[in-house]
Amino acid sequence: MDADIALIVDGERRAVTVDTRTTLLDALRERLGATQPKKGCDHGQCGSCTVLLDGRRHLTCLALAVAHDGAEIVTAGGLGGPGGPGSLGSPDGALHPVQQAFLDHDGFQCGYCTPGQVCSAVGVLDELRAGHPSLVTEDLAAEDPTGSDDEIRERMSGNLCRCGAYAGILAAVRQAGTQEARA
Amino acid sequence: MSADIVTQLVPDVVDARAMGRHLDRQDGVEKVTGAATYAVEHPVEGEVLHAWLVTSTTARGRVLRVDASDALDHPGVLRVLDHESAPRLADTEDRELTVLQDDRIAFRGQIVALVVATSSEAAREGALLVRVHQDEEPAEVVFDEHSATYAPEEVNAGAETDTEVGDPDAAFASAPVVIDATYVTPHEFNSPMEPHAATATWDGALLTLHDSTQAVHAVRTTLAPVLGLAPEQVRVLAPYVGGGFGSKGLPHAPEVAVALAALALPGRPVRLAVTRQQMFALTGYRTATRSRVRLGAEPDGTLLVVRHDASSQTSRIKEFAEQSATAARMMYAAPHRATTHRVAALDVPVPSWMRAPGEMPGMHAQEVALDELAVAAGIDPIDLRERNEPEVDPESGRPFNGRRLVECLRVGADRFGWSGRPAEARARAEGDWWVGTGVASATYPMLFSPGNTARIRSLGEGRYGVDVGAVDLGTGARTVLVQIAADALQVAPDCIDLAIGDTDLPFATVAGGSSGTSSWGSAIAAAAQQFRHDHGSSPDPGLHTTAASGAYADTEGHAMHSFGAVFAEARVHRWTGEVRVSRLHGVYSVGRVINPMTARSQLLGALTMGLSAALHEEGWRDPRTGHVVTQDLATYHVAAHADVRDLQAEWLEEEDHLATPMGSRGIGEIGIVGTSAAIANATFHATGVRVRSLPLTADHFLDA
Amino acid sequence: MKELTYHRATDAAEAVALVAADSDARFLGGGTNLVDHLKLGVARPGTLVDVSRLPLDAVEELPDGGLRIGAAVRNSDLAAHPVVRRGFPAVARALLAGASGQIRHQATTAGNLLQRTRCVYFQDVTTPCNKREPGSGCSALGGYGRYNAVLGASEACVATHPSDLAVALTALDAVAVVLGPDGERRIPLTELHRLPGHHPERDTVLDHGDLVTAVELPGSAVAPASTYAKARDRASYAFALVSVAAAVDLDGDVVRDVRLAWGGVAHRPWRAYVAEEALRGAVLTEETAREAAAAELAAATTTDQTAYKVAMVRNLTAHTLLRLAGGAR
Numbered sequence A: 001m002d003a004d005i006a007l008i009v010d011g012e013r014r015a016v017t018v019d020t021r022t023t024l025l026d027a028l029r030e031r032l033g034a035t036q037p038k039k040g041c042d043h044g045q046c047g048s049c050t051v052l053l054d055g056r057r058h059l060t061c062l063a064l065a066v067a068h069d070g071a072e073i074v075t076a077g078g079l080g081g082p083g084g085p086g087s088l089g090s091p092d093g094a095l096h097p098v099q100q101a102f103l104d105h106d107g108f109q110c111g112y113c114t115p116g117q118v119c120s121a122v123g124v125l126d127e128l129r130a131g132h133p134s135l136v137t138e139d140l141a142a143e144d145p146t147g148s149d150d151e152i153r154e155r156m157s158g159n160l161c162r163c164g165a166y167a168g169i170l171a172a173v174r175q176a177g178t179q180e181a182r183a
Numbered sequence B: 001m002s003a004d005i006v007t008q009l010v011p012d013v014v015d016a017r018a019m020g021r022h023l024d025r026q027d028g029v030e031k032v033t034g035a036a037t038y039a040v041e042h043p044v045e046g047e048v049l050h051a052w053l054v055t056s057t058t059a060r061g062r063v064l065r066v067d068a069s070d071a072l073d074h075p076g077v078l079r080v081l082d083h084e085s086a087p088r089l090a091d092t093e094d095r096e097l098t099v100l101q102d103d104r105i106a107f108r109g110q111i112v113a114l115v116v117a118t119s120s121e122a123a124r125e126g127a128l129l130v131r132v133h134q135d136e137e138p139a140e141v142v143f144d145e146h147s148a149t150y151a152p153e154e155v156n157a158g159a160e161t162d163t164e165v166g167d168p169d170a171a172f173a174s175a176p177v178v179i180d181a182t183y184v185t186p187h188e189f190n191s192p193m194e195p196h197a198a199t200a201t202w203d204g205a206l207l208t209l210h211d212s213t214q215a216v217h218a219v220r221t222t223l224a225p226v227l228g229l230a231p232e233q234v235r236v237l238a239p240y241v242g243g244g245f246g247s248k249g250l251p252h253a254p255e256v257a258v259a260l261a262a263l264a265l266p267g268r269p270v271r272l273a274v275t276r277q278q279m280f281a282l283t284g285y286r287t288a289t290r291s292r293v294r295l296g297a298e299p300d301g302t303l304l305v306v307r308h309d310a311s312s313q314t315s316r317i318k319e320f321a322e323q324s325a326t327a328a329r330m331m332y333a334a335p336h337r338a339t340t341h342r343v344a345a346l347d348v349p350v351p352s353w354m355r356a357p358g359e360m361p362g363m364h365a366q367e368v369a370l371d372e373l374a375v376a377a378g379i380d381p382i383d384l385r386e387r388n389e390p391e392v393d394p395e396s397g398r399p400f401n402g403r404r405l406v407e408c409l410r411v412g413a414d415r416f417g418w419s420g421r422p423a424e425a426r427a428r429a430e431g432d433w434w435v436g437t438g439v440a441s442a443t444y445p446m447l448f449s450p451g452n453t454a455r456i457r458s459l460g461e462g463r464y465g466v467d468v469g470a471v472d473l474g475t476g477a478r479t480v481l482v483q484i485a486a487d488a489l490q491v492a493p494d495c496i497d498l499a500i501g502d503t504d505l506p507f508a509t510v511a512g513g514s515s516g517t518s519s520w521g522s523a524i525a526a527a528a529q530q531f532r533h534d535h536g537s538s539p540d541p542g543l544h545t546t547a548a549s550g551a552y553a554d555t556e557g558h559a560m561h562s563f564g565a566v567f568a569e570a571r572v573h574r575w576t577g578e579v580r581v582s583r584l585h586g587v588y589s590v591g592r593v594i595n596p597m598t599a600r601s602q603l604l605g606a607l608t609m610g611l612s613a614a615l616h617e618e619g620w621r622d623p624r625t626g627h628v629v630t631q632d633l634a635t636y637h638v639a640a641h642a643d644v645r646d647l648q649a650e651w652l653e654e655e656d657h658l659a660t661p662m663g664s665r666g667i668g669e670i671g672i673v674g675t676s677a678a679i680a681n682a683t684f685h686a687t688g689v690r691v692r693s694l695p696l697t698a699d700h701f702l703d704a
Numbered sequence C: 001m002k003e004l005t006y007h008r009a010t011d012a013a014e015a016v017a018l019v020a021a022d023s024d025a026r027f028l029g030g031g032t033n034l035v036d037h038l039k040l041g042v043a044r045p046g047t048l049v050d051v052s053r054l055p056l057d058a059v060e061e062l063p064d065g066g067l068r069i070g071a072a073v074r075n076s077d078l079a080a081h082p083v084v085r086r087g088f089p090a091v092a093r094a095l096l097a098g099a100s101g102q103i104r105h106q107a108t109t110a111g112n113l114l115q116r117t118r119c120v121y122f123q124d125v126t127t128p129c130n131k132r133e134p135g136s137g138c139s140a141l142g143g144y145g146r147y148n149a150v151l152g153a154s155e156a157c158v159a160t161h162p163s164d165l166a167v168a169l170t171a172l173d174a175v176a177v178v179l180g181p182d183g184e185r186r187i188p189l190t191e192l193h194r195l196p197g198h199h200p201e202r203d204t205v206l207d208h209g210d211l212v213t214a215v216e217l218p219g220s221a222v223a224p225a226s227t228y229a230k231a232r233d234r235a236s237y238a239f240a241l242v243s244v245a246a247a248v249d250l251d252g253d254v255v256r257d258v259r260l261a262w263g264g265v266a267h268r269p270w271r272a273y274v275a276e277e278a279l280r281g282a283v284l285t286e287e288t289a290r291e292a293a294a295a296e297l298a299a300a301t302t303t304d305q306t307a308y309k310v311a312m313v314r315n316l317t318a319h320t321l322l323r324l325a326g327g328a329r
Ligand SMILES: Cc1cc2nc3c(=O)[nH]c(=O)nc-3n(C[C@H](O)[C@H](O)[C@H](O)COP(=O)(O)OP(=O)(O)OC[C@H]3O[C@@H](n4cnc5c(N)ncnc54)[C@H](O)[C@@H]3O)c2cc1C
Pocket: A043, A044, A045, A046, B634, C026, C027, C028, C029, C030, C031, C032, C033, C034, C035, C036, C051, C071, C097, C098, C099, C100, C103, C106, C107, C108, C109, C110, C111, C112, C113, C114, C115, C116, C162, C163, C164, C165, C210, C211, C212, C213, C237, C238, C239, C240
């Protein structure tokens, strides 16, 4: 059964007809040609399909597109850079500090998990700023968890990287977090 | 430009200017923005069709009937191919690639039908609605100490099945210290983040395949005869590949399946993404291994005899013999030595290459055995390895090309802080954790694949096009090949326009066996040197030269290997037995490092994969059905970010001009070798519990 | 995935009416479990009634110091809630120990409690499974067993319940508020999930059309001194091998009051009443804690593959109680 919905993808409103069974991931990739979110498992087990959905990091493979009519989605392509297929990129083509940090620390190899890692990292830094705890936060009641290495590792654990770029990803998130704190 | 004249030459040494320095990853921006397009992401002309595989649920038997009526009734489903309706293949010798040609079922998870639909939703549902009536025959799927095995003619990489030097039996009989233990590694799955996938279009004359592969030309040369096409009728493209680690080194059944779908629906692009679950049966894996390792030594640890008897399983339809015992042939000095390989042929999917096939499981066994010897003899594990350092390759008697294992061990020991390590196990606790350290050696042969060809084109204004059908699956090839080309042409890297990942480009071999950079780089060096010879230093635009590299490496005169040392600090929870690797450091001798950044990522990535194998990975095959039930990323665990703590890789400065004109050797695999052994040895040191199987799960240490 | 009708409910009563009237309809929360099952063919509903946008997304403080948690509150929001962090740390930790940051933004309170087992055979429609297809047999018996139950299992099913949150809520005497076709009722968490018996297809006591609208946590003296510990096969993003939710109120080193529940050991979150009873009034030491856990585990049945769980949950219980006594949360 088909349904007409609209999604705001990287700042652009896009009308799309989906099957009621279509996941947000397949709506983006197969129907809108926005292939920044990747499909590593299709079952919520890898994090490659992570985007920012209404401002928070979110998987797209376990979400039905019809349930997210009107949602605002930012992919790695919408965070910055010259823009990829189906995405606007940033107006001046500048990279987002998280993207730049991934380049600086070689936080990837094959690049398949990377758009998801980048979106997740942006979400992690937001959550840290908002004072959200993680499992490794010693004092749950404290309102300002630190961005320690262990905090970053735990919070980024929903994004698997089979190339094993975790060391670079850690350094990248740390750098982007420090820049943010300074800004 | 297919009519190019190809010159074959052995390239001269390339002077390093760009090589050895940093160069930004050439495709970095595309990757961090998501603009890089993988196999099923390429925009194609025409309305795309979606294919979905239907797989067998019996391990052995026959397909009696494929009932597609419900599937075809489902809106959007266009076609269901089965063994009767699929186009015929021209060559069915390779049973792994013989897809939908007959009713035989050789393993659980084999392709028995294929659904093509206008949407992926319809294709998925169509596949569920196909009813496959199967006749089940008794199957053998269990690999253990009781499995009947045979001696293969040779083992993977063309190595000898058995070797023997001296009189091992007599040596054991008189050896003062003997270690005799069996080490077991489980089925491991490459599990690249990008699932195996392809988009195929057949226009009546040309089959275009956007594939996720480590070798575009190998896909073409393998598939063309299978499909009954001339090689020129198959074009394979792979500009970006989301990892492979060996599983994408050769085409597997899904590539044939998508090609069949395209042939059946001419003019329509067909996309097939193998599901994560299906990958556990269809795209290769590292077979489980059993290694009986026996070491006989003097009381001071000097080895008298080494024996490694390795067995593994393979599929009844295609032999793959993991060469686990080959490292025992060259690692340590000993006057007496024997190695053997046996395989059990079972009704299971076809095993294949996974990062450092042979060395990874084999060195795990050997390096844990060596740790057992160190404990038995009361010697420091590093001293033990140093004591058994051979002067020449123990079996062939050839000199090494520069064997720096001891330096790796010593430098690593220094960096890691090895000295002062308590000799006895279970000596250190911090909070709720037992803490221990362990070490292991690493090695990987220097491999070179002949036949690589590259083309250099003058673009004018000092710029050059460099074409080679290589693939970058994350290794950094797209970056280091630019550095090599720049130095070979003696220009700056930003003068190079590199094109890779397309069979329209000159022939290149697989990104595998850590041979890619060596082999493609040699071809680029040959072509660049020939180009300069032909066209001088200020060539007119349009001039070009194509050349192939002859064998450069002196493999006859030398035993060519890379070496390394891995140090691990493991923590074992006193209450739950959970294991954490708090530090993992590797030091390597790998020839010249062409790009420090991408090289470090390769080594760290392989160390991470070794850690993952040590702690997590286990494909559990149901003995009743032959089915790997841990068939997704929630049950087949690979290391998550929180599992990886302090991880470091470094290398000894060197250049190896016996190996390649660039002075490099290859770095893709050595990082996984020995890593799980170092961690296993560290858990023993932490707890006093010796675990001889992988993975090192918490239950092993609960009573520690 | 079967063809689907999607309906976004506007209020709870409408949602209940829609689902109750249609045996082929299901509630959709965040979808992290149900959409997974749609793809696997494990669930094949014809209609989805989306309850994730119902106005059930508030966390309210109750007069007794307790909390009323709306069914649609996202796992991440609940874990970050200041009162949960301060007053019910076991709940916050259990949530944070589950899944991943992304999934927690999507998953709802009710959906988490009602997620189904991760038994590998349940998730694979090509294998027999009594829970998925009553009467077809249980593949896990004699199959892959590492995650199977050691308490309360039956011949028909040896699966475990996967939720971490449910274990913490079970320990802290939470109550599910359920709206059914016949009105509202309150079901203690300890009674919400079932043991498999002859009917493993029924995870809970809920009937078709019963909508969980909220979960209430009573105010209690023990809850602020509670925590959650989880042992697993990797450091993060993995389901429990075993887990422990514990709360303890000490008078010196004497246990005045204690709550204990275990995850990963049974078809439901396992409230360890026997162990609690053994500990109440006792001096808390490693030995008394181990003995109390062992008493609870006397009824355990194990196989080669699950035997480790007995030692693991016993150890983890002792460890967790001692850590609580030391001030950890
Ligand atoms: C890779 C992965 C790892 C995970 N790891 C963990 C883990 O470690 N620990 C853990 O606890 N969980 C884990 N989860 C599970 C996750 O927490 C659950 O999937 C999630 O909490 C379910 O919430 P939901 O809102 O998405 O539920 P849905 O998927 O929407 O629904 C689940 C079930 O609840 C029913 N339902 C939903 N809302 C209501 C309602 N209000 N009333 C009645 N019925 C309702 C649905 O019909 C469905 O049957 C993991 C999931 C994944 C994919």
